[in-house]
Amino acid sequence: MNEIALQIADAPLDETVVRIALAGALGMFLGLEREWSQKSAGIRTFSLISLLGAVFTLLVFESEIGETLLVLGGLLVIVQGVLLAVQGLLSADEAGLSLTTSVSMLVAYGVGVLVAAGFIIEGVTVAVLSSLLLVLKRELHEFAWGLSHEEMRSTIEFSILAFVIYPVLPAKVTAEVGGIEIPLEPQVIWLMVVAVAGIGIANYAIVSTYGGRGIAVTGFFGGLASSTAVVGTMLDHVNQRPEAASYAVAAILLANAAMAVRNLAIAVGFTIGSGSPVLLEAIVPLGAVILVAFAVAAWTADWGESGPIELESPFSLKNALAFGAVFLVVLVFGSLAETWFGTLGFYATAVASGFVSSAGATTSAVVLYRGGQLGPAEATIAILLATVSSIVVKALLASTSSNDGFRNQVAVYSGLLLLGGAVATVAIVV
Template identity: 65%
Template sequence: MTPVAQFAVPLSNPVAHIVLAGALGLFLGLEREWSDKPAGIRTFSLISLLGAVFTILDYPELLAVGGLLVVVLGTVLAIRGLRDVDFGLSLTTSVSMLVAYGVGALVAAGYVIEGVTVAVVSSLLLVLKRELHSFAGGLSRAELRSTTEFAVLAFVVYPLLPGGDVTLGSGRLAVEIEPRVVWLMVVAVAAIGIVNYAIVKNYGGRGIAVTGFFGGLASSTAVVGSMLDAVRQRPSAASYAVAAVLLADAAMALRNLAIVLAFTFPTVLVGALIPLVVIVIGSIVVAALTADWNEAVEMDLDSPFSLRNALAFGVMFAVVVVAGGVAQAEFGRIGFYVTAVLSGVVSSAGATASTVSLYRTGSLGYETAVVAVLLATASSVLVKVALTIASPNRQFATRVAVWSGVLLAAALVAAVLVTL
């Protein structure tokens, strides 16, 4: 018998379910006990055991009665908290008790992973009370609105979209897309922007690494614009401005790498991953060796997330998917490559995501998808070189062009070696 099978047998035993339910209830009650609440370790553990026992007995009415008893007990605690100032309001404790009952029922019903997940997440919510209240209280109106809009995109729109492949067009011009995967990529890019916003807000004025790299996750073009302005005001700042542009390239390549890795697993586009890794590591190494790390650049962001920008990205992404599929059908690989280069100028993430989407549905072959991702990435690097040409500081523009050329050449060598 394999180790996995040996481990699976006891977990299917009702006794194991009861023990695990009691342990998870104890785990949930730890924070309540530590916070000196009226219900602690013993109460929570007993409630979870109650849920497990009633579930194993397989009488739905008995399980419902047990849940009602927990609700009544929680209500009594809440009312007592309202009447006794020293006792304190116990709404959180009351709800936590009901959660503990549900965890016990989940585990006893065989949903072990789900029960453990609920217990862990609930415990985190209890332990991080101060941090969560501080975070919520510090949100501005714009940040709160952005967070709500993101939640709508991620948790409301996504389930409404059809699952599986959807065919657009007919005959030679038919293109298959996965609406949920397309939307998930839009949500992923928006999530990256939110994380970037939080980091830049906290550390944006403390170093070029944050400004360049995390700013590049949201918009590498914005980083270039910021560096052009900095170099114009302070010509001596060219060294760290070059580093910022290179770190923006690293962030862009890392974002594309993440999209490829996440959405092509297990049939990963290895031919694209290796060159992208070369660009990421090479950009970081060059920036680390050439930058003046004592300098800092402020990068102000107005909002963590823009619904309009996200929808615009989604529309552009869908257009690129359809246009790329049509170009592939009408003109073969060359047509799709041209589409990848042009869309990469606007957004390499959009071009990469559209390529991955077509690859997942079988509309693109492995080699075509690899080349398209690399062309979109190279297009993004070269457009930043073109933007720096506008700088009156020739040293800045020249160094960006030279180092970008070196990185692209190294990525090309890596791509050739992978195909050998």
């Protein structure tokens, strides 16, 4: 505490003044919406509250009674907020509405404390997010009131997956299989489950609005984030709507196309201006995968049919967890293959990385190529292996579906993608 006090005391005068001014400005920013909504506390009140928090925080480092004043100031804001809430309950015009203003006042006090303590970015972030919540009151209420029971349950389940379970998982663990130690990343594996759930929710919203065409949007843009996770979403989609299997197949193909676009952008974009020749060798094979995927997707589904598609729920927690289990098994076998291949370890690493994210293997190959450790042919082969691995693992995951038509089509069309990329590669080599 003494060291911090000395740093504050030795800080330039203008730095302290700027923090106080920023605290007041952020308080005004928070109070702007309350003023516009004609609440009992507005711009001046909120600005003064933030300034009070900033001044008392600075006194913590300068005076023995600073901490007492800081706590007392917070209590005074809480008391004032309670009085406003009671006034709102007794008033016919503002019944039930003053509670938001009361809490906002406490947030303004906290913003002043954060800014004065040196947490500038954090204070600005809290102020902006709080103001956004105030402004979007109507939209947020309409969204919440419009949720069905299934949608509400799915939202809560997704929140538990993303914000409760994920943070407590260890980053890395080591598992032993047959005397071989396999490094695993539980957070990465669970992140795949979260990705499946998140893409499922996005798919639900888009498909409910745009029908079959929405699945194409889910497939391509979901593929840019995680093409493998798209398969988990489509498995759930087909379970709910077997007659929409052709759209789900097209979505997986478009996810493969997005994955190839992303890898090609990394391969070419990160070698421009690097001092090494641009990795043009990757353009033809990856370009062939992209073109074939788009062509087959356009042919397999009737995109002229844009009628609504009713889904039972945004996503299935059971299916998301099952997908995560299958993904874990694939990852373990990929790690074992990397160990068994020995001298071909780098290529095996690219294959195993493709199970998780082909972007990681592509980036690694490009970095090694830029550094001179890999030649253009070796880097291109590693990128292609990761891309092929990603396509194959999606076909394997799709094979777990109980819908024969869906899994057979994914297998056949995935083979076409691989064949198109192979033919293009041979044509260039020859």
